[in-house]
Amino acid sequence: MTVVLGPNRYGKAETRVVRVVRDGATHHLKDINVSSSLSGDMEEVHLTGDNAAVLPTDTQKNTAYAFARKHGIDQIEDFALLLARHYVASQPSIHHARVEIEEYFWDRIPVSGGRDGRHSFVRSGREVRTCVVHHDRDGRTTVVSGLKDLVVLNSTGSEFHGYIQDEYTTLKPTTDRILATAVSARWRHVPDVSSRDSHDSGDSHDFGASYDEVRRGLLEAFADTHSLSLQQTLYAMGERVLKARPEICEVRMAMPNKHHFLVDLEPFGMDNPNEVFYAADRPYGLIEGAVLTDDAPDAAFAWE
Numbered sequence: 001m002t003v004v005l006g007p008n009r010y011g012k013a014e015t016r017v018v019r020v021v022r023d024g025a026t027h028h029l030k031d032i033n034v035s036s037s038l039s040g041d042m043e044e045v046h047l048t049g050d051n052a053a054v055l056p057t058d059t060q061k062n063t064a065y066a067f068a069r070k071h072g073i074d075q076i077e078d079f080a081l082l083l084a085r086h087y088v089a090s091q092p093s094i095h096h097a098r099v100e101i102e103e104y105f106w107d108r109i110p111v112s113g114g115r116d117g118r119h120s121f122v123r124s125g126r127e128v129r130t131c132v133v134h135h136d137r138d139g140r141t142t143v144v145s146g147l148k149d150l151v152v153l154n155s156t157g158s159e160f161h162g163y164i165q166d167e168y169t170t171l172k173p174t175t176d177r178i179l180a181t182a183v184s185a186r187w188r189h190v191p192d193v194s195s196r197d198s199h200d201s202g203d204s205h206d207f208g209a210s211y212d213e214v215r216r217g218l219l220e221a222f223a224d225t226h227s228l229s230l231q232q233t234l235y236a237m238g239e240r241v242l243k244a245r246p247e248i249c250e251v252r253m254a255m256p257n258k259h260h261f262l263v264d265l266e267p268f269g270m271d272n273p274n275e276v277f278y279a280a281d282r283p284y285g286l287i288e289g290a291v292l293t294d295d296a297p298d299a300a301f302a303w304e
């Protein structure tokens with residue numbers, strides 16, 4: 001029996017970078033969380049402790065800060081591409097870089113007179129925006145954008161019936177229930193978009209506009225779909241995005257079914273015509289699925 005080194009990667013997780021852009025007295029905030037993960041000639045460091053091929057994780061943290069100053073941070077996908085390409089291009093021992101970024105939104109605090117504050121912000125109750133970029137030394141690049149904690153609820157227009165009934169089934173069929181979930185969605189950009197370099201060529205992809213439109217499509221499909229199951233709603237949401245956005249070839253979603261149970265008010269002599277609910281915390285149904293175009297190109301390492 002011999003022991004061998006298996007797949008490995010290393011990097012700095014969760015470097016929190018906050019950048020303030022000063023436009024006179026009006027400030028703009030960018031608040032991100034960067035995780036970089038590198039792989040390549042890493043046999044020696046694991047087998048003998050020779051660190052010659054290792055770009056320290058501390059350096060990766062510093063690079064995120066330095067690039068924020070040097071290049072600014074606009075779309076998280078562009079910033080991730082910049083970092084991933086830098087690691088692979090600058091270090092022969094690094095063959096592959098994975099950069100994951102989360103972005104947290106801030107809103108301006110309105111000040112007296114109803115104007116937006118110029119340097120005062122409140123953390124938004126919105127979702128978290130995400131991306132994962134891979135780049136390797138063969139020039140292969142993948143970009144997956146996404147969001148998480150997009151909490152949505154339909155107070156009607158949702159049914160669930162016709163399911164298997166076995167000896168353990170107690171769930172009552174319903175033709176009118178609350179449908180609520182916290183959407184986690186990730187979507188894969190077609191390779192053409194992923195390989196464009198916003199810093200070298202003028203035709204960079206507008207990841208910001210793409211994000212806004214995908215988010216809008218997800219929300220509209222959630223609202224529009226008369227749901228017979230959360231699975232059906234998930235598919236409708238993915239389909240809506242793929243039909244509207246040619247730059248996207250696959251959407252993967254995870255949606256917890258945030259159950260709302262009708263409270264029995266009969267002990268108090270009251271009816272409850274779908275008005276008072278108990279919002280259960282756990283357990284929850286977890287509905288997950290991928291929706292893709294039938295000509296979606298190979299995903300390579302996009303989802304890793």
Ligand SMILES: O=c1[nH]c(=O)c2[nH]c(=O)[nH]c2[nH]1
Binds near residue numbers: 171228231257285
């Ligand atoms: O939309 C739903 N899908 C299910 O698979 C399921 N299972 C369940 O108990 N409730 C629901 N709701």
